[in-house]
Structures are given as C-alpha cells and as structure tokens.
Amino acid sequence: GIINESYSYINISQNGFKIKTKSGDCIPAFSPLMFGINTDKAAQCKIDLVSRSNFESMENDFGGSNIFMYNHSQALSLPSPEALMNYLNDTNVTYREILNRMGNLRMYVRCQDNFGNYNPTEYVIETCVKSGQDTTPPMITYTIPQNNGKLKNNQAILDVNIGVSEPANCKWSKQDKNYTSMENSFSCETDIDRETILGWNCNATLNNLTKGENIFYFRCLDQPWLAGTANESKRNANSQSFVYKQYVTDSPLVITKVSPNGTLKFGGAATSISFYLGV
Secondary structure, X not given: OOEOOOEEEEEEEOOEEEEEEOOOOOEOOOOEEEEEEXXXXXEEEEEXXXXXXXXXXXXXXXXXXXXXXXXXXXXXXXXXXXXXXXXXXXXXXXHHHHHHHHOOEEEEEEEEOOOOOEOOOOEEEXXXXXXXXXXXXXXXXXXXXXXXXXXXXXXXXXXXXXXXXXXXXXXXXOOOOOHHHXXXXXXXXXXXXXXXXXXXXXEEEEOOOOOEEEEEEXXXXXXXXXXXXXXXXXXXXXXXXXXXXXXXXXXXXXXXXXXXXXXXXXXXXXXXXXXXXXX
C-alpha cells in the first residue's frame, strides 16, 4: 500500500512487482523512494541486491527492522550510474555494465515466520534508474535543531546537522549569497554507502549568534566526485538558499512568583497540593 505519490506498482504477481513513475519512466537518481510489502502472518523480511540461496545468507533487513510484523516498508535513494562508477573506482567494472545494471535493478526479498519457515523462491522487486546528466540541485531534507526554534539566553554558537537528498558539499552564510561566495562550509558525508533514511548528513557550527532572531542561509553543490575535474562545471548548486532561523531569547528565565509559599504543615493523611510558578 505504501509508495511515493509520483510512483506506481506495476506487473504485480505472486512472484513480485515493478516500480515505475506514474508516466512509466525509470526512477530519477537520488529521489527518495518508499515502497512496501504485506505478509499474511507476522514475519521478518530481508532484502538483497544479489540472489541468495536461503534467508540466513541475505544481507539486509527489509526497512532496517528484524521485528516480526505484517506490514513492511523500505525507504531508499538510488544513486546515479555516474556516482556509482565513482564510488566503485574499479577498472574491472565498465560504465556500460553499471548502466545496464541500474537500468534493470532487481531486489530480492524473503520473509520468515517465527517457526523458521521462509519462502524458498525469492520475491523480486524490479525498478530502474533514469540515466543521463544530473541537472537537479540537492535538496535539504531536515535540520537538527528544527528550523524556527528558540535558544537559551546568551547562546552564541549552535551545532547544526542537516540532511541532503544526494551526496553534496554544503556552505552557510549570514548573508544570502550564491554558493561560491559563501564563507563557511559544512562537513558532509559524500560516499554512496553513507546514506541514512533521510539522506546524507552534513554538520557545522554556526557562530556569532545574537539576541533575537538569527538568520542563516544554506546552499549545496552536488556531484562532489567532479570537484577539480574537467567536468566540474556540470555540478548543480542551489539557486535559492535554504533559510534557517533560530531565536535567542532576550532575557534569562526568572521565577517571579511561587504560590503557596512559606512553611506548609499537614496531618498524617495523604494530601495533594497545587503549586503555581510565575515566570
């Protein structure tokens, strides 16, 4: 039942299904993909990019969970052939081989009940990644702390973590500038295998916070493997900044009134008391 709005399940059978866009195309590279399966009894499920002989030898828990349940969901972001070629960095693997593999990607699934029974024939989920030049910039998927938050009085620095939809280099500034002109850099995970469920992580320490509203501007540049090469001009930067705001409170928290006050005396029976704090 679960799947991204822009995608569809097709060719559904007892042996598997395919995932395509609603227009019948392959999935764009580095686009978040959510899909799921249901089982007729509570089960653990595993998923693998390689066909294995049995349940135990399969590499990954479906959705990262080994809990016995009926509804299983998996989130992933599929890399571009160019990114995968750069990551493998193996002269024995050609770009054509990677392109063929990503053009017919097969994921093998087995599920096992709590008695150790699993489907001997793998359930196969097929999809493909759209080939061609990457023309879309990265997208910031989350921030920690959350945007538009409130910070304690006199806080001057803030450690920030952001998620990016694809491997990228990111920068920040207190002025809205283009990516190249921004003065400060995030430290980012850029390897394909460092993806989390919400993307690739970047972190930085924002400084010189002042009382009241503080506004920061974030921008990212994709395809970090092209840095310093003849194709560096093909990298895509955000044309608009992600605006990040944090509010530093103007004054410290002060308790101005406590009620009741003084010394309270009671008998032996249990008694409830309502307190009031004015701040």
